[in-house]
Amino acid sequence: KHEKKPFDPFRLVDDKTFIQNITAMGSYYYKFCNTKKKSGEKS
Numbered sequence: 001k002h003e004k005k006p007f008d009p010f011r012l013v014d015d016k017t018f019i020q021n022i023t024a025m026g027s028y029y030y031k032f033c034n035t036k037k038k039s040g041e042k043s
Helices: 009-042
Strands: none
């Protein structure tokens, strides 16, 4: 029997890591776009 438990610590860790990765990628992409914009405006 493989029941789905309402609280799964391992799954919670996976979700947390996933969210952290998305946040990190998002902020990196945001910085990258901002830098590109600034350099584009200067030249």
